[in-house]
Amino acid sequence: xxxxxxxxxxxxxxxxxxxRPTPEPGLGQIRVRVxxxxxxxxxxSQRLGRYPAPAGSPADxxxxxxxxxxxxxxxxxxxxxxxxxxxxVVGGGAHAEFVCVHEREAIPAPTIIPLExxxxxxxxxxxxxxxxxxxxxLRTGESVLIHAAGSGVGxxxxxxxxxxxxxxxxxxxxxxxxxxxxxxxxxxxxHVTGSDWAxxxxxxxxxxxxxxxxxxxxxxxLQGNLEILGxxxxxxxxxxxxxxxxxLDMRLLMxxxxxxxxxxxxxxxxxxxxxxxRDFAERMIPRFADRLLRPVIDRTLPFSEIRAAxxxxxxxxxxxxxxxxxx
Numbered sequence: 001x002x003x004x005x006x007x008x009x010x011x012x013x014x015x016x017x018x019x020r021p022t023p024e025p026g027l028g029q030i031r032v033r034v035x036x037x038x039x040x041x042x043x044x045s046q047r048l049g050r051y052p053a054p055a056g057s058p059a060d061x062x063x064x065x066x067x068x069x070x071x072x073x074x075x076x077x078x079x080x081x082x083x084x085x086x087x088x089v090v091g092g093g094a095h096a097e098f099v100c101v102h103e104r105e106a107i108p109a110p111t112i113i114p115l116e117x118x119x120x121x122x123x124x125x126x127x128x129x130x131x132x133x134x135x136x137x138l139r140t141g142e143s144v145l146i147h148a149a150g151s152g153v154g155x156x157x158x159x160x161x162x163x164x165x166x167x168x169x170x171x172x173x174x175x176x177x178x179x180x181x182x183x184x185x186x187x188x189x190x191h192v193t194g195s196d197w198a199x200x201x202x203x204x205x206x207x208x209x210x211x212x213x214x215x216x217x218x219x220x221x222l223q224g225n226l227e228i229l230g231x232x233x234x235x236x237x238x239x240x241x242x243x244x245x246x247x248l249d250m251r252l253l254m255x256x257x258x259x260x261x262x263x264x265x266x267x268x269x270x271x272x273x274x275x276x277x278r279d280f281a282e283r284m285i286p287r288f289a290d291r292l293l294r295p296v297i298d299r300t301l302p303f304s305e306i307r308a309a310x311x312x313x314x315x316x317x318x319x320x321x322x323x324x325x326x327x
Contacts, residue, residue, distance in 0.1 A: 001133050002326070004306050005058045009049030012089075012307035012314075020061070023100045025074030027222075030103045032086055033071040033296035034143030036119035036325040037063050037094045039309050040152070041241065042266060046092070047310065053092035054267045063094030064266060067109055067118035077103045085109035088277060089122045091266055095303070097326055104274045107281045110288040113295070120295035120321035121288070124152035125160070127238060127265050129213075129280050132160045135236040135261050136212040140165035143207060144314075145228060148216040149186060150177030152321045153238060155296040157214055158184045160284075163292055169205055171197070184296070206277030214238065219246030226252045237262045302327045 006020045006181075012129055037232045043062040045051035051193070053059050067087040070080045078084065086106040093099050109118040131153075132138050144161055148154050149170025161168045162185035171192045172178050179188030190201050202209070209230030220242030225235050226249060233256060265273075287293040298318035301309050302325060309322050 001097040002303070002316040003061045003093075004303060006047050006062060009047070014047065015306050015310065016323045017303060017306070020096065022098050024291070025072055025077075025100045027075050028077060028102055028104075029074040029100045029292045030077060030080055030086075030104070030106060031071050031072035031074070031100050032066060034066045034094060034097055034099055034326065035068040036116040036323055037066050038119050038123065038152070039313055039322040039324060040064050040123055041206075041239065042142075043095070044310055044313055053173065054172070057090065057092030059092075061093045061096055063090070063092060063096065063099075065089050065122040066094040066099055067115045067117060067121075069115075070106075071098065073098070074103075075121045079103045080106065085111060085115060085117075085118070087118045087122050089126055089265060089273065093316050096200065097308070102270060102274065105270070105277050107277050108317060110285055112289050116323055116325050119323050119325075120152070120297050122267055124156040124295070125284065125293070125323060126164060126276060126280055127153045128156035128160055129284060130265065130276055131214050131238055131263060132157055132164070132166075135263055136214065136234050138164060138166045138212055141220055143167040143200075143212040144211045144212040144214055144215070145225075146170045146214045147221055148172065148239065148241070149181045149189065150174060150319045151239075152296070153216055154214075155181065155184055155320050156293075158186045159293050160265065161185075162286065167207075169201075169207070169210060171201070173316075180319055193311055195224075196254075197221075198227040202228060202236070209233065212236075217242035219243035222246040223249060226256070226258060229256060229258050234259045235261070238264075297323055299323070300325060 001022045003020045070084045087109040213235040216239035218240035300323040
């Protein structure tokens with residue numbers, strides 16, 4: 001099979017398309033013929049040598065999500081048949097023509113959407129779904145601030161909050177991205193710069209505070225997040241593009257009784273991933289079929305242009321996902 005291979009840590013030039021042995025499905029696994037995948041920040045970090053693949057995933061083949069058809073069934077499988085369209089999240093190895101996954105971890109791909117578009121769903125929507133409904137426990141009538149609103153997870157979270165009746169406020173360093181987020185149902189967007197962004201946002205957003213913060217940036221926004229959260233506010237940290245270390249005003253944390261939780265999807269135990277996948281499939285896949293939810297795609301490229309895809313992501317040029325397809 002063809003696969004994207006990280007030949008050594010470094011820039012996009014270290015990526016090559018190579019031939020590798022086709023994996024064989026093990027007990028309870030299916031082999032998926034990958035038609036398309038999407039690029040994620042974790043793939044860039046792995047290429048740079050900063051985010052190694054978890055145990056059981058290829059160390060040099062990146063890729064966290066896939067969409068394709070069931071091509072082979074391993075021993076003791078019963079949920080799928082050959083040719084079924086599926087999608088899902090893996091610890092790595094999805095930037096290849098074939099990937100093996102546990103059958104209970106795979107999600108039925110909505111047949112109304114082409115597989116290339118389905119490839120933009122799993123990582124962004126599973127991460128956002130887990131953050132919005134499990135970690136933040138958002139309820140109708142509440143409000144959430146989403147940092148990096150124009151990212152894949154950000155655009156997914158906007159849509160999930162919208163169908164739940166939650167008011168969304170978003171931030172970005174690009175006014176163009178904010179305008180496009182408003183089209184997805186975001187209530188208000190703010191172009192943030194400087195260390196006093198929280199004070200300016202509170203003055204402009206016409207809300208005394210927000211109930212929750214979905215932070216896809218990291219330490220750079222930590223203190224501002226505490227300032228903008230109301231009493232018993234909740235914050236979930238998902239991304240660290242803005243750094244991993246910051247100062248925390250414990251007095252503000254205690255006075256407001258704020259809850260802060262961190263989360264990661266890639267390194268979770270298999271059973272946790274299965275539980276999330278099954279819950280998401282049952283509750284949210286019908287919403288794609290009726291078009292209340294839709295993947296947001298910036299561009300689709302052939303895998304032969306994998307280096308250009310990495311360059312675009314690192315330049316922060318994109319709104320939504322970069323999808324990669326095998327030709």
